Amino acid sequence: MxxxxxxxxxxxxxxxxxxxxxxxxxxxxxxxxxxxxxxxxxxxxxxxxxxxxxxxxxxxxxxxxxxxxxxxxxxxxxxxxxxxxxxxxxxxxxxxxxxxxxxxxxxxxxxxxxxxxxxPACPPEPAGTVPEGLAEALGIPVVAVGRNVQNDLIVDVEDESALRRIAPDVRALAEIDARGVIVTAAAEGREHDFVSRFFAPRVLPGDAEDPVTGSAHCALAPHWARRLGRDTLTGRQASARGGDVHVALRGDRVVxxxxxxxxxxxxxxx
Missing domain, CATH: 3.10.310.10 (Diaminopimelate Epimerase; Chain A, domain 1)
Structure with a gap:
């Protein structure tokens, strides 16, 4: 085949x-x-x-x-x-x-x-408290955390520079109750609206980072649409390989x- x-x-x-x-x-x-x-x-x-x-x-x-x-x-x-x-x-x-x-x-x-x-859109809801050990596993301060129906954590960090510095403790991150951990921040340049990285130590081998994650943008699109007041946005997943994802929120769907x-x-x- x-x-x-x-x-x-x-x-x-x-x-x-x-x-x-x-x-x-x-x-x-x-x-x-x-x-x-x-x-x-x-x-x-x-x-x-x-x-x-x-x-x-x-x-x-x-x-x-x-x-x-x-x-x-x-x-x-x-x-x-x-x-x-x-x-x-x-x-x-x-x-x-x-x-x-x-x-x-x-x-x-x-x-x-x-x-x-x-x-399908998977908007996050505020998680309340930051899960114990999350900031330590990521190695940077955490500003806010949400969780969606896929059991992904959406983690806001201070800025794009902090996001790009992340070198997580994969074993510690795997102890966090989540399918995946989506880390995000506002983009520093004008070419993109937001940046992100995605870690899933429970399902991905090695360093547990997925280079560009479409399903994560089902959460990121409504998350940033609420913040920026626009339904059409461009995200940059800032992994080593990197990739652009253009998103358009359409009610309970994301294109x-x-x-x-x-x-x-x-x-x-x-």
Whole structure:
């Protein structure tokens, strides 16, 4: 079967967030999908298969090297990019993905090749007190903390410079009750409205940092829209690879827009 590696939220290779994309003809065993994701070692590998029923065109599932997840933005973008690039879907046609827990997700491609994804918004609510050990695990002071229904913490820090300095204690961060930790601050320049970083030590190996996280922007979009009084914003995820995510809040939905680049196209033989 065909297997691709796509850099999502990227306008050139080796930036943004890489994802594996496995184009299935039929349903696959979840244990096998998990083994493939572990072999690929990307933060996410997407598995796509056509369906001819209901309101969807394809089934989409996402696996980290250690577990299946309920929602992944960059691997959804990678999957859509792969379908458009391989000719499985005509360029002007929307793709409707059926997912296990996140409903139907629609992706469109414009004439420039940019992809827009319609996702559920996950606005944070104030968490009250800062979780014990969080500031120490991040190594910088924490200004405020929110939590959303995905059990992500949204952590405001003083400024972009502080955010870029973070070198977390991964073991200590894994002790915090959260799926992931989204750290954010206002952007210092005019090109972006806000900056962020995302850490998920319970599901990601190594330094636990995800380069560019679409699902995190489902929380960041309403968070910064409230603060800045605008529904259309541009975020910069300030990881080593880095990537831009354009967000547009539409009621209880968020449209995430960015570019993607194929870096590998091959055949999976197992």
């Amino acid at each position: 065909r297997m691709l590696v796509v850099d999502a939220f990227a306008d050139r290779p080796f930036t943004g967030n890489p994802a594996g994309v496995c184009l299935l003809a039929d349903a696959a065993d979840p244990e096998w999908m998990q083994r493939v994701a572990a072999e690929m070692k990307h933060s996410e590998t997407a598995f796509v298969r056509p369906v001819a029923e209901g309101d969807a065109d394809y089934e989409l599932r996402w696996f980290t090297p250690v577990t299946e997840v309920a929602l992944c933005g960059h691997a959804t973008m990678a999957a859509a990019h792969a379908l458009y690039e391989t000719g499985a879907v005509a360029s002007g046609r929307p793709i409707r993905f059926r997912t296990l827990e996140s409903g139907v997700l629609t992706v469109t491609r414009d004439e420039t090749g940019r992809l827009s994804m319609d996702f 995430l827009t960015g570019a993607a680049v194929t870096v590998l196209d091959g055949e999976l033989r197992v």
